[in-house]
Amino acid sequence: MSYRIIHYINQFFGGVGGEDKADLPPEIREGVAGPGLGLAKLLGADVEIVATIVCGDNYCVSHQEEVGAFIVDALRKHDAQALIAGPAFNAGRYGMACGFACAAAAQAGFISLAAMFPENPGVELYKAATYIVPTSDNARGMGTALPPMAALMGKLLRGEKLGSPEAEGYIERGVRVNTFYEKIGAERAVDMLLKKLRGEPFVTEYKMPVFDRVTPRPAVEDMAHATIALVTSGGIVPQGNPDHIAASSARNYGEYDISGVTDLQAGSYQTAHGGYDQTYANQDPDRVLPVDVLRDLEKEGRIGKLHHLYYATVGNGTAVSNARKWGAEIGAKLREANVQAVILTST
Amino acid sequence: MPVVHMASIVPISQSVGANRIIPTVAIPHPLGDPTLDAAEEKALRRKLVEKALTALSTNVSEQTVF
Missing domain, CATH: 3.40.50 (Rossmann fold)
Structure with a gap:
């Protein structure tokens, strides 16, 4: 061939x-x-x-x-x-x-x-x-x-x-593959620990991701006229999870219009997150995404307005590289929409 | 634009690099407490969100837990 x-x-x-x-x-x-x-x-x-x-x-x-x-x-x-x-x-x-x-x-x-x-x-x-x-x-x-x-x-x-x-001889792609070892994980972990204690070189089997640091952004000066957006990794989505966000290792995020929604009701919204007990979030999704309270604060003039779109994904074994990419995309969209600040909730 | 992270496990917020952090109630209900009655629970949620607005209105120079 x-x-x-x-x-x-x-x-x-x-x-x-x-x-x-x-x-x-x-x-x-x-x-x-x-x-x-x-x-x-x-x-x-x-x-x-x-x-x-x-x-x-x-x-x-x-x-x-x-x-x-x-x-x-x-x-x-x-x-x-x-x-x-x-x-x-x-x-x-x-x-x-x-x-x-x-x-x-x-x-x-x-x-x-x-x-x-x-x-x-x-x-x-x-x-x-x-x-x-x-x-x-x-x-x-x-x-x-x-x-x-x-x-x-x-x-x-x-x-x-x-x-x-x-x-x-190629650069690590972040792809995980299954491998069989002679020794079980516990034995390998103890071996690795002993090597570490003796100051000997060892190779980790699972590298921890290196997280970014961002310079803190300046505060919002005029909250009464600011547009605030909600973003969550807690998986709150419209009932039925229309974008099929996975319960773990999510491959996407959703953008949802909450114009006119004053309270996230059970049966209209749910969580798609598979990493925590869903009972409480499904009973009242405001427990993860506080739309009800922000609508009150909006009505009282404490904030200018709640942005009409919110963004949601599931933070459960989600690849850091994906999360970083989605964060950048969501940030760009919010900036374009003249949002002044973000409340990000996580479970 | 400033971001406030509302989550229950502060060390995670810190390790992922959040600069404004509000510790919340519990993993499955960060902004609620099912043991309270509805009005009390909403008052609790409001207190936490007001704290978040305070965090967003406050200049910080490093990671800060409010």
């Missing part, structure tokens, strides 16, 4: 030009170009780079929909199985472009792989969507970047079972 792949590079590595050509729309060239020459030699006889997509970094980042469609179309037309992108080293927009290109290919069902410096912003954005091979921070590291890219792409194409990210 032989495999056909397409290589994605930017205007610089495509030999078109530097920053002045960063607005270049995507173009396709038959065969290899730029770093693809080196890559082709490493990929093995059964893998052929059939075409190269060259695209300006600015163009890609600002025309994602169009570039994504271009890439998927090229893969289909060339009967290719995979997209390989970069390496982008520490070029931020190139890293984002490579990550995006691979994510677009992956979403359409193609194998994809990018390579860049671990601190490239493209890593944080796209590591969950594609495989990213770590590289040095500049193009002097080309020689060491290409062999692991070729090796991992070969494995992916051949459908070989992958080991851990460390063993395979």
Whole structure:
């Protein structure tokens, strides 16, 4: 079996030009170009780079929909199985472009792989969507970047079972897989503790997420004229959970209109949260999302108004990366709606 | 815009980085208490929400539990 792949590079590595050509729309060239020459030699006889997509970094980042469609179309037309992108080293927009290109290919069902410096912003954005091979921070590291890219792409194409990210040489994607161990969890935990006590190195089996810190925002000066929004991780949703927010490991959040609602009644609202006893929240959803009290305070002029939309998800085993993304989206929507402050309730 | 986090387990609010924190009643009913009668329970909820408005109206320089 032989495999056909397409290589994605930017205007610089495509030999078109530097920053002045960063607005270049995507173009396709038959065969290899730029770093693809080196890559082709490493990929093995059964893998052929059939075409190269060259695209300006600015163009890609600002025309994602169009570039994504271009890439998927090229893969289909060339009967290719995979997209390989970069390496982008520490070029931020190139890293984002490579990550995006691979994510677009992956979403359409193609194998994809990018390579860049671990601190490239493209890593944080796209590591969950594609495989990213770590590289040095500049193009002097080309020689060491290409062999692991070729090796991992070969494995992916051949459908070989992958080991851990460390063993395979790609950046951890935040994917959990089941593994069998000789020793049960309790024994491994005690072993780990003993190593820790002896000051010996040990490897955790479950890394704790690193949480963000945000500079406190200034206070609301005029509460009597402020619009206040409600957001909750306690899973309060309209009865029937119309957006199917999962009881645990939620994959989405909901936006619900409470115009004219003065009290969350049992039977009209419920909780979708599977991590606590739902009895009390279902009896009176205001116990989690205090709409009744905020309507009173609104009527009394203590606050300007309660924002007509509220946002809800279930905070129960939910991936921090998802929560961060939704938080940013909700924040942007609230800012656009001129909301001055947020009450966030959690169970 | 300022955000106030109303939740029952303060160390979690702190570890996720909330800057304005209001400790609440209990995990399954942060803003209620089913052992109270309806009027008392609503008064309790109102007290907590008023505290949240105070937190939103107060400048803080670091994580603060109100």
